[in-house]
Amino acid sequence: MALPTELVDDVTAEILLRLPPDEPEHLFRASLVCKPWLRLLSDPAFLRRYRAFHGAPPLLGVLHRLQVLDGDPKPCFTPTTAVPAFPHPGSDGRDTRALDCRHGRALIHMWEDEIASLLVWDPVTGNRHILPEPNIDWMAYSATVFCAVAGCDHLDCHGGLFGVAFVGTDGDLDGIWASVYSSQTGAWSEPTHLKNGAYYYVQPRRGILIGDEIYFTLSQSRAIVKYDWRKNCLSPCNPPPPETYKGWVTLMVMEDSSLGFAGIEDSRLYLWRRKVNAEGAAEWVQHRVIELESLVPMAGNGDIAYVVGFAEGVGIIFVKTSAGLFTIKLKTGHVRKVDEPGVYFSVLPYMSFYTPECSRFSLQARTQRKAIAEGAAEWVQCRVIELETMVPMAGNGNWAHVVGFAEDVSIIFVKTSAGLFMIKLKSGHVRKVGEPGDYFNALPYMSFYIPVNKITSKAGIL
8 A cells, every 4th residue: 555645745844854955965956856845945934944854054264375475376265065166256367365155155355446345246146236335444363254143144145134243453453443334224333442562463264153243363463352242342351371373273163152262282183272260250271172283184294284274063174285185074083085185364254044946057947927906916936947057158257148039939058168048947957048148138130031932933922
């Protein structure tokens, strides 16, 4: 006796629910098995369950930032999973500097015609928001982007309100300044100031967000500065001993949401935790020591390992050696090489769920209108078509663009760098109709064409 359809669907959902989010290719392959599976994997209710089941968004890739004198790295997004290489905003030749990745967004500093601006970019959806620089005279700086939606669990931060915190040292090195941008008001707060003292300058390193507080590292004194973006207030915070990490440190968020600190000395990775007692006083306690000598590949006996980043939520430390860039999962000790040898100072981890409904090669048909009460109308999503295995692409970093529609015959025109293609919506049939070129709006000509037999006589055409 066949099992009830509802039971089969429930069992299928429970199986698909357990596909690992850090290997998103499994979700996409499953969505190609049959239409019911595609509908399930694109269903918002299932995707909410999927994200809640797995918790923190997985690591999809990295950007990175260098020290001031090292310049800026080549603008590119380096995937750490089998996802398409998201086109970096600077891949068209513009001067850019990656500053932060958090809550599904990346923060990029951009220079065009000597005018600087900040770009908040969502690599998964492609959404971009341009905002001006704050009114701060900076020589060295760091910045953080974060979700500002009240009560958000940060499992699916694509769209919605966001904030940008900017902290910098002025050109005279006598003060640290900070300001926060709100997408709700579209404006920066009045800059707040902390007398520099012996802190010297803000390091170009990714900050750590805990609640409303963002922590940044400072040079020379190895101090840490805390910026409460909601109160718009700066305050110093001393780092843990010893003073032998030589500036190669990274801040962390510990499992209990306290501030953490990581540094390497003599091939050992030291993890520290900032503990606050009942009276509100804080002290640093050594949390853990990890031996790296037999854990992380080295290029030679005299090679040195440096800690260059941390991915909160997934508990991943980034370590560089002359053999490459490696991730260490703190819970399991699993080590993985994620990039080739290079100059790394601050790795910016991009974490997000990447599911079939948010593929950047998804053609989202939002053209069906639905009449609602009082004569108003709203747009509803009618259908999602996966293009990644359907339309030929010229390269991994290629984009597909929809450029036209032929009514009555329900044909969509899509261009890639491999050419112009038509997709029959009813059958899914794809056909190449034009060579690669600059297409913006395809104009379909539709008509019956009936060949007429012409019978010729001596008197002419009959």
